[in-house]
Amino acid sequence: MEQLKRTSRPLELTGLLILVLVPLAAGASGLDFYVSFAGRVLIFSLAATSLNLVLGYGGMIALGHAAFFGTGAYTVGILAMANIHAAWLVWPLAAGSAALLALLVGAVSLRTRGVYFIMITLAFAQMVYYFFISLRQYGGEDGMNLFSRVELGPLDLDNDIAFYYVVLAVVVAVFYLYGRVVRSQFGRALAGVRENETRMVALGYPVYKIKLVAFVFSGAIAGIAGALLADHNQFVSPGMMHWTQSANLLIMVLVGGMGVRYGGVAGAIFLLSLEELLRQLTDYWHLPMGIILLCIVFFAPSGLAGSRTSKPRAGRASEAAS
Numbered sequence: 001m002e003q004l005k006r007t008s009r010p011l012e013l014t015g016l017l018i019l020v021l022v023p024l025a026a027g028a029s030g031l032d033f034y035v036s037f038a039g040r041v042l043i044f045s046l047a048a049t050s051l052n053l054v055l056g057y058g059g060m061i062a063l064g065h066a067a068f069f070g071t072g073a074y075t076v077g078i079l080a081m082a083n084i085h086a087a088w089l090v091w092p093l094a095a096g097s098a099a100l101l102a103l104l105v106g107a108v109s110l111r112t113r114g115v116y117f118i119m120i121t122l123a124f125a126q127m128v129y130y131f132f133i134s135l136r137q138y139g140g141e142d143g144m145n146l147f148s149r150v151e152l153g154p155l156d157l158d159n160d161i162a163f164y165y166v167v168l169a170v171v172v173a174v175f176y177l178y179g180r181v182v183r184s185q186f187g188r189a190l191a192g193v194r195e196n197e198t199r200m201v202a203l204g205y206p207v208y209k210i211k212l213v214a215f216v217f218s219g220a221i222a223g224i225a226g227a228l229l230a231d232h233n234q235f236v237s238p239g240m241m242h243w244t245q246s247a248n249l250l251i252m253v254l255v256g257g258m259g260v261r262y263g264g265v266a267g268a269i270f271l272l273s274l275e276e277l278l279r280q281l282t283d284y285w286h287l288p289m290g291i292i293l294l295c296i297v298f299f300a301p302s303g304l305a306g307s308r309t310s311k312p313r314a315g316r317a318s319e320a321a322s
Helices: 002-028 033-057 066-081 087-109 114-133 160-183 185-195 197-202 207-233 243-256 263-281 286-299 310-321
Strands: none
Touching (some): 002 160, 033 185, 033 243, 033 263, 066 243, 114 243, 160 185, 243 263
């Protein structure tokens, strides 16, 4: 484990350095659009990572995470209509509202398993989707535009470069907290639940509470990602909550690697970059995208970031359950 930490730390610092240099490289090459694209990738990396916590570490196959993602986004939009733009207030409220929804959904759905859990999370997400469609004062099915981004002290967040660096700072802070959680005793217990829930119950672990806390924490992270995307696009719509958005996040996690700390990041970078590339090459980009995803399933079943760490993860989970 110590060896894994020593090898991963330089990779983390290198990745962070690359992300810091993205706006400078884009500006120097005249490709300013890619600053916005890189910000979008960071935001979806955060959203996919939130799902990876419950799916990869907890073994809970949820198909309703877009509800928390969209709730965070709509919190930003609703507060903007109320003329509340302070980031220090708006973003925590977005995370809190998504966490509260996750608490309500998790309290019910986590009493089930397997396909029943999948269907209940999907049903709740679709209920939230149709609820926001019915809110005509907030644009209904058409959504609503945000005329400015949130305010953060002297920073001009309407400037894409400034907003990108703020998004990067938020993502780094959340990933630091996320890493502390998954490496903690709680994270090891959660992995133990994934490996053998019956055994964890027999050992006296409060399995339902562990899963519920993970589900709520995951919902809060998804809410932050949704809030960032709302400000990034300066637009929110119920489409952010549709089940297809949940499926996209699920694909990102599967492609990147379930239960791997940066699996959601790898999946988001790969999927969004591939989509952007194929869109430029052909209008029929869905076909080659599908073929490439099938190849990943066959040749890298543990995901792009999962093959190197899949065995150690299983070992750590077994240790947690013993």
